[in-house]
Amino acid sequence: xxxxxxxxxxxxxxxxxxxxxxxxxxxxxxxxxxxxxxxxxxxxxxxxxxxxxxxxxxxxxxxxxxxxxxxxxxxxxxxxxxxxxxxxxxxxxxxxxxxxxxxxxxxxxxxxxxxxxxxxxxxxxxxxxxxxxxxxxxxxxxxxxxxxxxxxxxxxxxxxxxxxxxxxxxxxxxxxxxxxxxxxxxxxxxxxxxxxxxxxxxxxxxxxxxxxxxxxxxxxxxxxxxxxxxxxxxxxxxxxxxxxxxxxxxxxxxxxxxxxxxxxxxxxxxxxxxxxxxxxxxxxxxxxxxxxxxxxxxxxxxxxxxxxxxxxxxxxxxxxx
Amino acid sequence: xxxxxxxxxxxxxxxxxxxxxxxxxxxxxxxxxxxxxxxxxxxxxxxxxxxxxxxxxxxxxxxxxxxxxxxxxxxxxxxxxxxxxxxxxxxxxxxxxxxxxxxxxxxxxxxxxxxxxxxxxxxxxxxxxxxxxxxxxxxxxxxxxxxxxxxxxxxxxxxxxxxxxxxxxxxxxxxxxxxxxxxxxxxxxxxxxxxxxxxxxxxxxxxxxxxxxxxxxxxxxxxxxxxxxxxxxxxxxxxxxxxxxxxxxxxxxxxxxxxxxxxxxxxxxxxxxxxxxxxxxxxxxxxxxxxxxxxxxxxxxxxxxxxxxxxxxxxxxxxxx
Numbered sequence: 001x002x003x004x005x006x007x008x009x010x011x012x013x014x015x016x017x018x019x020x021x022x023x024x025x026x027x028x029x030x031x032x033x034x035x036x037x038x039x040x041x042x043x044x045x046x047x048x049x050x051x052x053x054x055x056x057x058x059x060x061x062x063x064x065x066x067x068x069x070x071x072x073x074x075x076x077x078x079x080x081x082x083x084x085x086x087x088x089x090x091x092x093x094x095x096x097x098x099x100x101x102x103x104x105x106x107x108x109x110x111x112x113x114x115x116x117x118x119x120x121x122x123x124x125x126x127x128x129x130x131x132x133x134x135x136x137x138x139x140x141x142x143x144x145x146x147x148x149x150x151x152x153x154x155x156x157x158x159x160x161x162x163x164x165x166x167x168x169x170x171x172x173x174x175x176x177x178x179x180x181x182x183x184x185x186x187x188x189x190x191x192x193x194x195x196x197x198x199x200x201x202x203x204x205x206x207x208x209x210x211x212x213x214x215x216x217x218x219x220x221x222x223x224x225x226x227x228x229x230x231x232x233x234x235x236x237x238x239x240x241x242x243x244x245x246x247x248x249x250x251x252x253x254x255x256x257x258x259x260x261x262x263x264x265x266x267x268x269x270x271x272x273x274x275x276x277x278x279x280x281x282x283x284x285x286x287x288x289x290x291x292x293x294x295x296x297x298x299x300x301x302x303x304x305x306x307x308x309x310x311x312x313x314x315x316x317x318x319x320x321x
Numbered sequence: 322x323x324x325x326x327x328x329x330x331x332x333x334x335x336x337x338x339x340x341x342x343x344x345x346x347x348x349x350x351x352x353x354x355x356x357x358x359x360x361x362x363x364x365x366x367x368x369x370x371x372x373x374x375x376x377x378x379x380x381x382x383x384x385x386x387x388x389x390x391x392x393x394x395x396x397x398x399x400x401x402x403x404x405x406x407x408x409x410x411x412x413x414x415x416x417x418x419x420x421x422x423x424x425x426x427x428x429x430x431x432x433x434x435x436x437x438x439x440x441x442x443x444x445x446x447x448x449x450x451x452x453x454x455x456x457x458x459x460x461x462x463x464x465x466x467x468x469x470x471x472x473x474x475x476x477x478x479x480x481x482x483x484x485x486x487x488x489x490x491x492x493x494x495x496x497x498x499x500x501x502x503x504x505x506x507x508x509x510x511x512x513x514x515x516x517x518x519x520x521x522x523x524x525x526x527x528x529x530x531x532x533x534x535x536x537x538x539x540x541x542x543x544x545x546x547x548x549x550x551x552x553x554x555x556x557x558x559x560x561x562x563x564x565x566x567x568x569x570x571x572x573x574x575x576x577x578x579x580x581x582x583x584x585x586x587x588x589x590x591x592x593x594x595x596x597x598x599x600x601x602x603x604x605x606x607x608x609x610x611x612x613x614x615x616x617x618x619x620x621x622x623x624x625x626x627x628x629x630x631x632x633x634x635x636x637x638x639x640x641x642x
Contacts, residue, residue: 042422043428075394076421080418080422085421085422094397096397096400097397097404097406100363122404
């Protein structure tokens with residue numbers, strides 16, 4: 001029995017994860033979620049990327065807004081508004097139940113992974129969805145100019161990614177232990193592919209790969225590493241990846257994403273719109289698949305998942321450099 | 322300018338507090354709430370007695386259930402049920418906003434009193450409603466028989482007061498500082514009466530009076546101390562007071578309540594149903610008012626408040642024994 005390990009952030013990653021879950025058996029897929037976005041709001045532990053993957057795999061994600069639950073109600077939010085409480089982070093009533101459940105379990109001594117497994121069970125998600133670590137890692141956005149910093153959700157949600165950035169740091173990363181089940185998977189022979197989902201390279205994937213030892217473990221595992229570009233036609237399909245690339249002085253191209261991941265990659269999947277980047281990426285020794293990567297409909301998630309899996313089987317692990 | 326200090330638990334106390342608020346100006350009434358019932362649920366700080374007084378004074382209390390808000394919705398609770406979370410403590414959607422607000426403010430460094438004042442302002446409550454202390458005090462119910470203990474809300478809500486009790490202890494009481502504004506009020510000359518509301522003597526009023534130095538401060542203040550009996554005709558109008566008295570081996574009478582408060586009292590208000598107790602109480606040197614104490618309608622709260630205030634003006638402070 002072999003398994004695919006998918007590294008994922010929120011929306012875009014969740015869509016590919018859902019596609020993979022549609023074609024792989026529960027024991028053939030492990031989705032590892034970024035926790036750098038996690039934060040506490042009103043004392044409740046909120047895990048935006050995990051929750052988005054959970055809701056998406058459960059078939060309960062809100063199809064329009066890209067986060068939260070379908071058919072959500074906002075009674076608590078309205079009551080918070082009525083008493084003039086902080087309201088920059090939208091908390092749906094059903095979504096709140098997830099955070100309350102998580103708080104209760106963490107206080108009872110469960111790990112973040114225990115809670116994740118319990119939530120998967122309760123939401124009917126049979127594939128494994130794990131946080132990247134049980135230890136807190138918090139992405140801090142380093143701002144251009146005056147050198148100020150913002151906690152990620154303040155940058156991302158409250159300030160709608162408006163401030164220009166110059167970099168990121170991941171608070172707690174030096175002492176955070178990677179998910180033990182993940183390191184066991186990567187160290188063993190069972191992993192047949194590591195798929196880096198089309199998530200934000202800087203704030204969704206980099207926190208995972210920055211966990212102590214993890215990048216090496218991925219590089220040295222027997223499994224080929226396949227990344228799917230979140231940049232299509234010079235734009236990010238969702239979120240601030242393109243804006244960040246500009247502000248970091250990088251070209252906003254699929255090729256720049258491949259360059260960012262560097263020698264970790266064995267294969268790279270990009271959209272037809274970016275076919276022009278293929279040759280330059282291949283010249284670095286990375287195999288390239290050009291296909292339709294925009295997952296506008298559920299069937300497209302499944303189609304892309306099938307292509308990525310087929311491509312990974314044809315892609316040999318490169319020898320360590 | 323003089324002020325009445327009302328010591329209150331939840332429902333019954335809140336009703337008299339609302340009556341007092343209807344006849345006294347905002348600067349003429351201070352309601353001090355028991356915090357021994359407070360607890361954390363899903364990490365949120367819940368202050369049942371304070372919240373009941375707040376909602377009642379705001380005119381927003383649920384008239385039927387005796388706790389929570391009128392017109393409440395339960396979407397979060399339903400979502401918690403759907404994922405099999407703890408559901409023994411009912412959290413209404415609007416009520417949850419209060420707890421989230423409180424958590425946010427406490428985490429930002431506000432005291433429980435700061436939060437109480439902010440909530441009063443946001444709910445349009447102009448009279449002062451304070452927690453008895455900013456330091457945590459937690460009522461623990463000591464069970465009859467095997468000597469086990471239960472946290473108060475587990476006893477009160479989860480187990481619906483079913484277990485027989487042998488006593489109570491107030492965790493944290495030895496180091497809890499009474500509300501500084503309250504001690505200033507009692508030590509000054511401005512307090513014209515201390516009204517012990519018709520709340521549970523053991524778990525609503527005793528925690529307040531057990532705060533270090535507080536009982537002495539009440540006894541030595543210039544203000545007469547008037548208690549209103551929560552026992553009417555051998556029964557508690559609400560809650561487990563009568564059951565507790567039985568289990569503690571006390572007669573379930575208004576007189577036993579007066580005896581419980583002892584020499585702290587200058588005056589005692591009991592219902593016509595208990596007029597037979599008056600002589601025995603008066604024999605201890607405590608003045609007695611026999612009247613209609615059952616506040617079935619809002620007008621009755623106001624009428625009782627007026628009677629209690631008039632009675633307090635006629636009641637001299639007894640010399641310290």
